[in-house]
Amino acid sequence: MLTLYSFGPGANSLKPLLALYEKGLDFDQRFLNPAVFEHHEAWFKKINPRGQVPALDHDGRIVTESTVICEYLEDAFPDCAVKLRPADPWETAQMRVWTKWVDEYFCWCVSTIGWERMIGPLARSIPDDEFEEKMKHIPIPEQVTKWRNARAGFPKEVLEEEMRKVRVSVARLEARLAESPWLAGDSYTLADVCNFAIANGMEKGFADVVNPQDTPHLVDWIARINARPAAQEMFARSKREVMTPRKTEAA
Structure with a gap:
């Protein structure tokens, strides 16, 4: 069972998100909203004490750091038809x-x-x-x-x-x-x-x-x-929170 916690298809969160789609792996997507500091809430810091995304949960074992997650997917799923790391x-x-x-x-x-x-x-x-x-x-x-x-x-x-x-x-x-x-x-x-x-x-x-x-x-x-195709599917099925300023009430 794979679950990826991310901010969606942008910046560091995009790396493992795209890698998962490229490799055709089944996984649950959990999108956090940085605009409301969701990644710093207590429930997520139990998953990653550093309060950062992306974080990958693979059968209860947590992998963090975006590029490390990408390399981990290559090691954990060597039989995938799509290889994102050269053999040489x-x-x-x-x-x-x-x-x-x-x-x-x-x-x-x-x-x-x-x-x-x-x-x-x-x-x-x-x-x-x-x-x-x-x-x-x-x-x-x-x-x-x-x-x-x-x-x-x-x-x-x-x-x-x-x-x-x-x-x-x-x-x-x-x-x-x-x-x-x-x-x-x-x-x-x-x-x-x-x-x-x-x-x-x-x-x-x-x-x-x-x-x-x-x-x-x-x-x-x-x-x-x-x-x-993997990138198009990723963008179609993913969401990215927009970091917009809060609206202030009129006096």
């Missing part, structure tokens, strides 16, 4: 270079901009007392700091540096995809799944950086993954 050790190493890079570099710069644009307005719409109470239930100190930074607004120099890293990331992806159809070579692998989780939607959110004129290979790669 060298090709697997190339795949892991890309999954390591997205986790340690690409994800973070895109995430900071996302927090500024989407989480910030939500955080500022929460009354002070309620916001402070919510912070008490977040188990990771760094996440508390991130919420406070989003509420206050990230400093201009931080945002400029993160945008520089976004451009570096996009240039690296474009250069690689100009050489090969997929990031780790000729085969679609977890390298593509994990980077797509962050890159998908950048044509809208970062249109001045990701567009058909400047990054044709990256745009084509994003479109090819979106066109895959």
